[in-house]
Amino acid sequence: MIKILVVDDELPILKSLSFALKQDYQVYTAQTGAEALRLLAGEHISLVLLDLRLGKENGITLMRSMLQINPDAAIIIMTAYSSIESSIEAIRAGAFYFVTKPIQINQLMLLLEKAASQLSLQETILGLKDVIRNSLIGISxxxxxxxxxxxxxxxxxxxxxxxxxxxxxxxxxxxxxxxxxxxxxxxxxxxxxxxxxxxxxxxxxxxxxxxxxxxxxxxxxxxxxxxxxxxxxxxxxxxxxxxxxxxxxxxxxxxxxxxxxxxxxxxxxxxxxxxxxxxxxxxxxxxxxxxxxxxxxxxxxxVPPLRERKEDLSELIPFFIRKYAAAYGKQVFGIRPEAMALLNRYHFPGNVRECENIVQRAVLLCSGTEIGPEALNLKYQYPATELGQEDYIRIYPCKTMKEIERQVLAFYLKTNKNSRRETARTLEISERALQYKIKEYGL
Ligand SMILES: Nc1ncnc2c1ncn2[C@@H]1O[C@H](COP(=O)(O)OP(=O)(O)OP(=O)(O)O)[C@@H](O)[C@H]1O
Ligand SMILES: [Mg+2]
Structure with a gap:
């Protein structure tokens, strides 16, 4: 609920206004300027209804102090006399608008709505600027x-x-x-x-x-x-x-x-x-x-390429997950370690932009609350040299295709603990073809 501060030295007015507003707003009240400033500073209130004549206090001066605390506050002035001069002075000093007493509650409600919508627009704009300003991330x-x-x-x-x-x-x-x-x-x-x-x-x-x-x-x-x-x-x-x-x-x-x-x-x-x-x-x-x-x-x-500062992934990936989970309204909160490991090994030729796209797609495809490896779809994008230590195929200097093939076969047989079925699947060939090659190369 939007917070509103009502400032008036007359208690009955404070009471009746609180009563009228409390359905739609979270109402704070103050009878003195000092009290009002304290509330404004402590509660982060952006909507204020202020009586221009607060006992001996000067309402305009008080308003200026309020704006110093919160420059974005929308302050609506209440004035007992339809004194145009003081209202104009208030507007010049930064008031949002003014209403004259006795207050017509319908009119006031409309005005407050207007002020509140302007405030939320302002917040959106400030928020967007903040996003731009703060979204450069990375801990490397x-x-x-x-x-x-x-x-x-x-x-x-x-x-x-x-x-x-x-x-x-x-x-x-x-x-x-x-x-x-x-x-x-x-x-x-x-x-x-x-x-x-x-x-x-x-x-x-x-x-x-x-x-x-x-x-x-x-x-x-x-x-x-x-x-x-x-x-x-x-x-x-x-x-x-x-x-x-x-x-x-x-x-x-x-x-x-x-x-x-x-x-x-x-x-x-x-x-x-x-x-x-x-x-x-x-x-x-x-x-x-x-x-x-x-x-x-x-x-x-x-700016170094992303592959030279992989540490940044630990911040970039959660950041993009939050961004796209919010954008698509999905309950995705994180990434599974296996998926993170895959990304850590990936070389990101398209750098942060590519990383963002990968996460965006993964959030969209993700069926649970965490991104798993199946949502990443990176498999065919690796060059062999960019794989992790355990997947690295060391090809010893050789000339012929046969010789290369032999080494690759030997490598995968070893990683798959000699399982022919697994090896055939990894290499996407039939078990028969694998069998034949094993024989041919004497493995
Ligand atoms: N450090 C970072 N933190 C958060 N987002 C980033 C970061 N670096 C890049 N991005 C995001 O990656 C995308 C690409 O960034 P940007 O457009 O600044 O790259 P660029 O270097 O100008 O690329 P190009 O040379 O293709 O124009 C943008 O969506 C940007 O928000
Ligand atoms: Mg650019």
């Missing part, structure tokens, strides 16, 4: 080092280049950098350089003046200007055409945006770039400007 030393680096550079304007294989979390890191920085209230704008053709990318980024080219029917400030005060995230930077690279370089050097056919605008934008290509190689083959590389690579965050 490599991830710890990344958190540390983010913390050290977040409030600087230094350009950051995030490198790493596809699906390692580069975009999430860019998000984290912005939303934990002192720029977080300002825009975070992400552009995928691979998604737009050169001409469009240029006009999108730098903006244009009306008439600068056919189709420029009005002035357009461009994304870099729109990100003023905030962060510009250029994803897949390696895909940017050389001509645009020089233009970006000029912007980074001068801090000014040159609109197409227009003015130079001074802007304060933090630039974060990401790529899953090897930029050194791109520079060598002259597809990427080395001077731009030095400009964007002031700080480098190299």
């Amino acid at each position: 030393p490599q991830m710890q080092a990344i958190y540390h680096l983010i913390d050290r550079v977040k409030d600087t304007k230094a350009s950051v280049l995030i490198t790493g294989e596809s699906g390692t979390g580069k975009e999430l890191i860019a998000n984290k950098l912005h939303f934990s920085s002192n720029r977080k209230e300002k825009p975070f704008i992400a552009i995928n350089c691979a998604a737009l053709p050169e001409s469009l990318l240029e006009s999108e980024l730098f903006g244009y003046k009306k008439g600068a080219f056919t189709g420029a029917v009005k002035d357009e400030p461009g994304i870099i200007s729109k990100a003023d005060g905030g962060t510009l995230f250029l994803d897949e930077i390696s895909e940017m055409e050389p001509r645009l690279q020089s233009k970006l370089l000029r912007f980074l050097q001068e801090g000014e945006v040159r609109q197409i056919g227009g003015d130079n605008l001074r802007v304060n934008v933090r630039v974060i770039c990401a790529t899953n290509r090897d930029l050194d190689q791109e520079i060598e083959s002259r597809r990427f400007r080395s001077d731009l590389y030095y400009r964007i690579n002031v700080i480098n965050i190299a």
Whole structure:
């Protein structure tokens, strides 16, 4: 139930309001400002009904103190006189709305509903932002080092280049950098350089003046200007055409945006770039400007592939289970050790993205409360070299297919304790064929 705090110095009013509201709300009451502030601080209440005239106390001042404790509180002012001035002052000072006494309960209920729905919307938005901010997880030393680096550079304007294989979390890191920085209230704008053709990318980024080219029917400030005060995230930077690279370089050097056919605008934008290509190689083959590389690579965050930080699985997998169990409304709470062991041995070519997809599918397929190996469906995706120690087939140097086959047969016969039936099943051949080969190779 939603909590509401009713503040009025007249006890009869407090009593009748509590009575009217207690069906739909959890009601707290206070007769003095001090009491109200104490409740607000202790109970995490976001909905307040406040009498503007509280004995000698100034209701507006009290309201300001309340908003200091909980800036998101929706405060509805009650005023005995339909004094427009004081109500306007209250609204200016941050009140949600006002009602005049004597209070008409139906009207008040409607207003409260409105305030409550705005609060829950606000909470959803805050919650979502929180999810973005906090969802970068992992306990491995490599991830710890990344958190540390983010913390050290977040409030600087230094350009950051995030490198790493596809699906390692580069975009999430860019998000984290912005939303934990002192720029977080300002825009975070992400552009995928691979998604737009050169001409469009240029006009999108730098903006244009009306008439600068056919189709420029009005002035357009461009994304870099729109990100003023905030962060510009250029994803897949390696895909940017050389001509645009020089233009970006000029912007980074001068801090000014040159609109197409227009003015130079001074802007304060933090630039974060990401790529899953090897930029050194791109520079060598002259597809990427080395001077731009030095400009964007002031700080480098190299995100290691998931297979090099398997410790993170112990946090990522429960996190994704919770996420998808909630999304699909399924009662899945964990993963069985055998299934976890399989994942620990898997090499995740698609990194965290692939891990997330695997868990998502497993949650969907899972028939019990824990994910078992059967829900994972990884069997055919392993390269032999990525298997665990116990499954590792050591092939001694040899040339012929026959020789290789012989070693594989010997290995599986041994792991299956010479059971021909098991071995035939593992290798997906008939027992007769196996029998024949055993004879042929003299095993
Ligand atoms: N450390 C992490 N914690 C939680 N989720 C993660 C983490 N790393 C990646 N993810 C999730 O994995 C998915 C892929 O991450 P992201 O898009 O950031 O990868 P990327 O490196 O930008 O990949 P690409 O190079 O393909 O664009 C996203 O759904 C993201 O939320
Ligand atoms: Mg990405």
